Amino acid sequence: MMLREPARVVEVNPLGNMTTPLTGEELMANNPYRPWPARITSITDLTPTEKLFEFRLIDERIREAFRHEPGQFVELSLFGVGEAPISISSSPSKRGFIELCVRRAGRFTEALHAMQCGDIVGIRGPFGRGFPFERMKHHDILLVAGGLGIAPLRSLINNIHDERSEFGKVTIIYGSRSPSEVMFRDQFEMWRHRKDFDLYLTVDHPDDTWDGEVGLVTKPFEHLELDARHTYGAVCGPPVMYRFVIDEMRKKGIEYDHIYCSFERHMKCGMGKCGHCQIGHQYVCIDGPVFNYWEAKNIQGSM
Amino acid sequence: MLYRVIDAEERDALVSAFMQEYEVVAPVKRGRGYVFDVIESPDEIAYDYSTTTASLKKYLLPPRETLMTFNAVDNCITEHAECIPPRVIFGAHACDINAINRLDQVFRDGRYPDPYYTARREATLVVGMSCMPTDDCFCHLWDADEARFGYDLFLHDIGGRYLVSISSVEAANILEAACNPRVATDEDRSDFRQATRTRQLSFNQNIPDIQDVAMLMDAFHKDEFWDELGGRCLSCSACAAVCPTCFCFDLQDRLSPDGTQGERYRVWDACTSPQFAEVAGGHNFRPDGRERVRHRMYHKLNGFLANYDRMLCVGCGRCVSACKADINPIRVLEFFEEKGSEHDA
Structure with a gap:
């Protein structure tokens, strides 16, 4: 007896259902593995091995929905290199921008340090429990x-x-x-x-x-x-x-x-x-x- | 729970009915052991299988799974859809259903539902089947010898016929169409009681029943026992591969040869692998086998319990045969048993 073709096929699509308008919160919850594009808006050299990066999420809905507490972190994506958890260095009151202070310590941070203002990365989060x-x-x-x-x-x-x-x-x-x-x-x-x-x-x-x-x-x-x-x-x-x-x-x-x-x-x-x-x-x-x-x-x- | 009785001969008709609409996965004989695999005919099913070498988790958490594809030039995610065939897992034992229930808690029911797991889970029907314990089975210690939920049908063997617990409408309709389910008689009910009693009495009595194991895992956390047990770990992670409730994974990116396209995928990982707890810059929080084995046992016998009020270990016994260094929860229970009897000597 031959196996019949399955009657229904279920799909998972990381881009999710984009046809109906969703809020930033809904978009992020749709697939929490999905990083959202962010542009590097500023890079400051702090020490020979540490830089402060400032990012701006490109999608306005996500930018509005992104709210963090001090002590939380984001998952930063460099497509093709991977992802790394990095604690947020900016105050929650600095809305619209996210600052991450990163030490050059391995393959991922090496690649980040080589990036320039205007370059695009992926960000998902914020995650975790911060300071009370x-x-x-x-x-x-x-x-x-x-x-x-x-x-x-x-x-x-x-x-x-x-x-x-x-x-x-x-x-x-x-x-x-x-x-x-x-x-x-x-x-x-x-x-x-x-x-x-x-x-x-x-x-x-x-x-x-x-x-x-x-x-x-x-x-x-x-x-x-x-x-x-x-x-x-x-x-x-x-x-x-x-x-x-x-x-x-x-x-x-x-x-x-x-x-x-x-x-x-x-x-x-x-x-x-x-x-x-x-x-x-x-x-x-x-x-x-x-x-x-x-x-x-x-x-x-x-x- | 709604239940009906079908004759043993109707079993194949039920499988065939499922095969009309679903991909059917069932235990089949492979070499000296058993594995879960897609079947093409009910004849392939080894209904009286003991325990399969590997667990069912591969159907819900594939060993390697693409999460998204991306364009590495402009750093954006590209359209990608994972197609999941509607599937029936036929013949799962209670411990394995309880294992799926634990995965559900982590991947489906928590604060961050995992869309990949959830889609697979929702496309899967589970048909359970009662079993008799092997010498390595200790599911009864963690209350996992009975599946109370997490299945669509559960077939209890009551001698020449099955008492079928019916949980979902989808499965009930197929059962109704393929078989002649009848209302249970008093004889069916007493045979059912007899069957569960026989099973409960058949567990290996040499495996110590230590109900306060979670507290003992804390109390003996610094004991030399862990040096000895973890010292012989080969870091092969076979335990995690066969375990129905080991769900740790790694996320990695892979680029096409020309570097323009890529995919982000997840692969099974294991806390017994040496680099598992390493952070950027090279610091390793669990650099030796002693800490890794203790951590794994701790998660199985204490950590998950603290968060979800049930043991993560379901006592299926797979790691008992998979580990070449004789490291498994039974050894931990024996150690506690020994500690408890020191005063008697």
């Missing part, structure tokens, strides 16, 4: 960034700056290996000058021009005074940094669930499916990337 911005309001804030960890924290810092009067004392500790690796220095110096933030820039290896602090990112804690019961901490940096910084925050008396850390993993799908970003029972892409320390302690293998 609303809950952090009316508190003092202690932000600690190590190296490229400044990228996701910059979104939070800028957002706090937008609504500066909603927050108490804001202290930023930002550690780099050497002065040439310090990013956004002008912006920080301006804020320091205007007394918007208490700023500690530290480097491990100073040169002759360096007039900031020298030592690990934990060093400024020695003379840091804070009202621990009314302080939220935020940490982002290389994996080795977390334990030391969190220890210092705990020693100062900041509560377990008031310390927020952003975790780096390779989120390939961004939607809690592909498994690459799993830690214990959690998916960094949907449960994080921002976790408070209490949650992190309850995830097997988080630190």
Whole structure:
């Protein structure tokens, strides 16, 4: 007996049903794997290995629907090279544009660094859970960034700056290996000058021009005074940094669930499916990337 | 659940009726084992198969699947449609239906429904079939020896006839047209009870029943046992390939030889593969087998439970025969059993 031709055939089309007008939200939900074209509108060299890219989504409906919270990430596509999860570096208040701070670290970022203004990439997202911005309001804030960890924290810092009067004392500790690796220095110096933030820039290896602090990112804690019961901490940096910084925050008396850390993993799908970003029972892409320390302690293998 | 009884001889007529309208996938004998494959005649079906070497997931999550095609010159996605034949999976055992139910939770029912999976799932009917456990089966430990939903029909063998649980209208109509389903008698009902009881009593009693395994996975997370178990992992990922609930994947791009056109596709991946948890710049969060094997077991026996209130492992026993290094959940259960009996000694 021969197999008959199937009576009906079901189709999946990544372009989706475009005949009926859809909102940006509906378009994105139609196929969450589909990247949306975005144009590079600005590229700024930050260090010899890091650049700040500014993108603008081309489809107006998507651009309108794209809203993020500080700490979230997007999946950036370079067709033919692949896709990579990159945390958003701009404040949610900067509508219409998305800034990503990217270190040249592999094949994908190599290709991105070779691109120019006007070039087209693909973006889908935003994904994940960011910092609890609303809950952090009316508190003092202690932000600690190590190296490229400044990228996701910059979104939070800028957002706090937008609504500066909603927050108490804001202290930023930002550690780099050497002065040439310090990013956004002008912006920080301006804020320091205007007394918007208490700023500690530290480097491990100073040169002759360096007039900031020298030592690990934990060093400024020695003379840091804070009202621990009314302080939220935020940490982002290389994996080795977390334990030391969190220890210092705990020693100062900041509560377990008031310390927020952003975790780096390779989120390939961004939607809690592909498994690459799993830690214990959690998916960094949907449960994080921002976790408070209490949650992190309850995830097997988080630190 | 609506149920009717059909005679065993009517089975082939039911399969033939499905074949009129669907591609039918069923267990067939292949070499020394069994596989799920497309059949061309009901005669090919091995109704009394034990467990197939690989699972059914390939019909819902193909090993390699194109998600989109693109023009790499102007960086835009091009028209691409994946055609999915309406399909009947005939003869799935309860553990495999429970495995599909778990995939449904991740790919169909969550916050981000996966359009590719969902289209395949919606085009698929599942006809289940009761079975008897092999020595490697432990589905009963995780409550997966019975399929409560996730199928269209389920054929319970009650000796010379089947008690058929009927779940969908689509399948009910085909059953009605192809067979003479009759109302169950008292004898049918007591034979059904007898059959399920016989199955429940036939599980390998040497596999320890550890119901608090999830908590134990946390409690013994740093135990030396994992060095020993994971130390012998060959990173071949055969466990993940045969597992009906291993769903991890990788997304990759491929370009045409002239570099102008390309496709984005997904392929099966496994957390037991060495590069799985590597991030840009080369840092690897699970660099050795010990951590990878522990992570996989943790997801199967604790992690999924924490999120979805059921074990990810369905106890099908496939990894027990697939792993050349004798790493499987039964070894984990035996370790906990040993820990529990230390005080008795």
